[in-house]
Amino acid sequence: MKSLNIERIREDFPILNQQINNNHLAYLDSAATTQKPLNVIKAIEKYNISNNANIHRGAYTLSIKATEEYDKSRKKIKGFINSPYSESIIFTKNTTEAINLVAFSYGMENIKDGDEIVVLITEHHSNILPWQMVARKNKAKLKFVYLDENSIINMKDFKDKVTDKTKIVAVGHVSNALGTINPIKYMVDYAHQKGAVVLIDGAQAIPHMKVDIQELDPDFYVFSGHKMLGPMGIGVLYGRREILEKMSPFLSGGDMIEYVEEQSSTYAELPYKFEAGTQNVEAAVGLKAAVEYIEDIGLENIKNHEMKLTKYAIDKMKEIHYITIYGSQDIDKRGGVISFNIQDVHSHDVATILDSYGVAVRAGHHCAQPLMKYLGINSTCRASFYLYNTIEEVNQFIEGLKNVRKWLGYGS
Numbered sequence: 001m002k003s004l005n006i007e008r009i010r011e012d013f014p015i016l017n018q019q020i021n022n023n024h025l026a027y028l029d030s031a032a033t034t035q036k037p038l039n040v041i042k043a044i045e046k047y048n049i050s051n052n053a054n055i056h057r058g059a060y061t062l063s064i065k066a067t068e069e070y071d072k073s074r075k076k077i078k079g080f081i082n083s084p085y086s087e088s089i090i091f092t093k094n095t096t097e098a099i100n101l102v103a104f105s106y107g108m109e110n111i112k113d114g115d116e117i118v119v120l121i122t123e124h125h126s127n128i129l130p131w132q133m134v135a136r137k138n139k140a141k142l143k144f145v146y147l148d149e150n151s152i153i154n155m156k157d158f159k160d161k162v163t164d165k166t167k168i169v170a171v172g173h174v175s176n177a178l179g180t181i182n183p184i185k186y187m188v189d190y191a192h193q194k195g196a197v198v199l200i201d202g203a204q205a206i207p208h209m210k211v212d213i214q215e216l217d218p219d220f221y222v223f224s225g226h227k228m229l230g231p232m233g234i235g236v237l238y239g240r241r242e243i244l245e246k247m248s249p250f251l252s253g254g255d256m257i258e259y260v261e262e263q264s265s266t267y268a269e270l271p272y273k274f275e276a277g278t279q280n281v282e283a284a285v286g287l288k289a290a291v292e293y294i295e296d297i298g299l300e301n302i303k304n305h306e307m308k309l310t311k312y313a314i315d316k317m318k319e320i321h322y323i324t325i326y327g328s329q330d331i332d333k334r335g336g337v338i339s340f341n342i343q344d345v346h347s348h349d350v351a352t353i354l355d356s357y358g359v360a361v362r363a364g365h366h367c368a369q370p371l372m373k374y375l376g377i378n379s380t381c382r383a384s385f386y387l388y389n390t391i392e393e394v395n396q397f398i399e400g401l402k403n404v405r406k407w408l409g410y411g412s
């Protein structure tokens with residue numbers, strides 16, 4: 001493991017080098033979306049300058065070049081997550097679309113009256129609503145697993161809820177709202193023992209830690225490019241090949257077919273069966289460049305840096321008596337996300353005041369309204385760190401926090 005040369009890294013992210021409200025921009029919202037390094041921006045530019053054409057369409061050279069770029073991206077993702085097959089990597093628009101694909105193509109066809117689906121109370125809405133739709137349509141039961149007294153997933157509750165009736169366990173690897181890292185390997189194995197299929201929402205994990213599909217062995221693993229230095233508009237569904245092969249297409253139309261008759265059609269092989277219509281090729285190219293950037297820096301080094309910042313920030317925040325931090329107090333169980341509230345101040349006011357100090361944090365329910373309700377709050381502020389953030393930016397954030405209540409006329 002080595003310390004990151006942040007000064008050097010920041011040269012790759014020109015967007016971070018700007019003033020917001022006469023202050024240095026401290027971008028602490030990477031859990032919402034990350035910034036793009038120059039190699040990603042340039043890869044997209046180069047693709048558009050030299051290689052752009054519609055893929056799988058032409059016998060002409062430019063289309064072949066574009067197709068090759070798209071295929072190289074898929075192979076890069078295969079290697080990055082150690083998927084056994086390229087055909088298991090389906091490009092989607094984002095995590096949300098990937099989960100919907102599984103819910104509609106797998107869930108709607110395989111979940112029957114009386115079956116059960118299990119999710120965690122910490123899930124992002126993207127990993128709740130598609131299952132609500134499946135449960136409602138197929139008369140299945142959607143069950144939630146709650147937290148224990150340490151604000152981590154209650155594993156006894158998990159084991160009680162996952163039973164022989166469970167057909168799908170859909171769990172977040174890392175919570176976007178609390179930053180908690182779930183014991184995902186245990187969950188996968190346990191769910192498999194009960195005969196359930198497992199989907200992991202890896203949107204908040206894949207940018208920050210090594211994910212080895214063959215070791216973890218989920219049936220589906222999904223994530224978004226824009227949370228891992230890549231462009232918006234591209235996401236990934238990894239699916240177990242045997243399951244994907246049996247699933248019907250999610251979207252249908254051009255490019256996902258073999259033969260089309262007036263009344264019926266046969267479909268293309270994997271992965272194309274699930275990639276209907278013109279794909280976001282430039283985003284796939286950008287995603288490949290993002291993975292190259294991450295691999296170059298090293299995921300272990302990235303995680304190590306984020307955890308240093310997180311620990312430093314939490315220690316400083318704990319010194320401020322009117323701040324409540326949510327989620328596990330055990331730093332080893334957390335990612336680089338800190339969800340918090342300031343006593344008597346709405347999270348939106350906190351974020352607006354911090355913005356006046358140049359600090360960008362997210363405020364709201366973080367697309368986790370069931371969790372907020374469960375915690376008895378309506379919103380939190382969330383600071384999230386990535387490889388380009390500095391200790392100075394954490395200090396800027398802490399100084400801003402100390403001023404929030406003063407701004408609103410409270411003594412301290």
Ligand SMILES: Cc1ncc(COP(=O)(O)O)c(C=O)c1O
Pocket residue numbers: 031032094095096097124126127172174175176201203204224
């Ligand atoms: C854990 C988690 N799942 C799903 C999503 C949805 O991602 P997207 O909007 O890219 O589909 C997010 C985005 O914040 C997330 O944090």
